[in-house]
Amino acid sequence: QKEVEQNSGPLSVPEGAIASLNCTYSDRVSQSFFWYRQYSGKSPELIMSIYSNGDKEDGRFTAQLNKASQYVSLLIRDSQPSDSATYLCAVVDTGRRALTFGSGTRLQVQP
Amino acid sequence: KAGVTQTPRYLIKTRGQQVTLSCSPISGHRSVSWYQQTPGQGLQFLFEYFSETQRNKGNFPGRFSGRQFSNSRSEMNVSTLELGDSALYLCASSYIAGESTDTQYFGPGTRLTVL
Numbered sequence: 769q770k771e772v773e774q775n776s777g778p779l780s781v782p783e784g785a786i787a788s789l790n791c792t793y794s795d796r797v798s799q800s801f802f803w804y805r806q807y808s809g810k811s812p813e814l815i816m817s818i819y820s821n822g823d824k825e826d827g828r829f830t831a832q833l834n835k836a837s838q839y840v841s842l843l844i845r846d847s848q849p850s851d852s853a854t855y856l857c858a859v860v861d862t863g864r865r866a867l868t869f870g871s872g873t874r875l876q877v878q879p
Numbered sequence: 880k881a882g883v884t885q886t887p888r889y890l891i892k893t894r895g896q897q898v899t900l901s902c903s904p905i906s907g908h909r910s911v912s913w914y915q916q917t918p919g920q921g922l923q924f925l926f927e928y929f930s931e932t933q934r935n936k937g938n939f940p941g942r943f944s945g946r947q948f949s950n951s952r953s954e955m956n957v958s959t960l961e962l963g964d965s966a967l968y969l970c971a972s973s974y975i976a977g978e979s980t981d982t983q984y985f986g987p988g989t990r991l992t993v994l
Contacts, residue, residue, distance in 0.1 A: 802982065811969055811985040812922070856922065865935055866912065866924035867971075867983060 772859050774870035782878050787844040789873050791857030794838065800860040801833055802867065803842045807853045815855075816842065847877045881906065883972050883986030891992045897958040900989045904951050904972030911953040912983060913945060916967040925968075928953050929975060957991075965993045 771794045781787045789803075800819050804812035818824045818831040818840065830843040840859075844851055854872040861868050884903045892898050904911050913925040924937040928947035945955040951972075957964055967990050971983035 804985075811967075811988045814982055814984060817982055858922075861924075865910075865927060866937065867914075867922075868924070869922040871921045 772857055772868050772870035774855075774857050774873045776871055777874040778876045779873055780876045780878060781847050783847060783849060785847050785877075787847045787851065787875055787877070789842040789844070789855050789857075789875065791840045791842075791870055792838055793840070793857075793859045793868075795859065795861070795868075796835075796838065798859045798861070801831070801840045802858040802860075803829075803831060803840075804856040804858060804869075805851075805853045806856055806872065812856055844875075847875075849877045849879050851875060852877045883970055883984055885968075885970050885986040885989050887989060888987060889990045889992075891994060892960050893994050894960055894962060896960050897956060898960060898991060899954055899956045900968055900970075900991075902953045902955075902970030902972075902986060904953070904970075905974075905984060908972035908974045908984075909951050910973045910975050910981075911947055911951065912971045912973070913953070913955050914969045914971065915939070916969060916988075917965075922969070925955065960993045962993050965991060967991075 773792045803815045806812045816831040818833045824831045828845045832841045856872045857870040858867040886901045910929045912927040916922045927935040931947045942958045947953045967988045969988045970986045973981040973983045
């Protein structure tokens, strides 16, 4: 069973702090990794994609990938209350070209 | 560029009925995938269509089916509805370039309630 694991949270951080969200996956042949943000009652919104080992930065967001450890993370710098949402880690199932999602981590940014 | 659109946004049905949901992908996107989201199971892949052909299917019963039209618009159908089919149904589109799996962009979803 191919799985994507995330801590369900809630992860609570003060405004302006760095939020660190983590994800592990079981399928060693996974090639593509995505972070989506989902506000309550809304659909997932893409934040970052990452395909190679290392870091990828986009504004306040940094995705980190370590394929050897089967680990992907998302850092949110200068966290804002508007960042409060559920963050979904997704891995491409290379056999089916389908996204396999973790259960999501709920982030709460305290003003 | 307009995003993925889904209709209807909300739907209430009773057990045993069938339902059809519609999805229009982002202009130029040729792949459409469908997902089911429930509080208990999270987001689960239903199926993917490309060039009017179902290429991949998730672990759902045959009551769940879909199709894609020549303009890339897609529909999914659920027959003989069960209470457990109550969920948010999400459509995602992507632009297929070569063999890479491109980013999937989600529509707003259809909230289905089965009574």
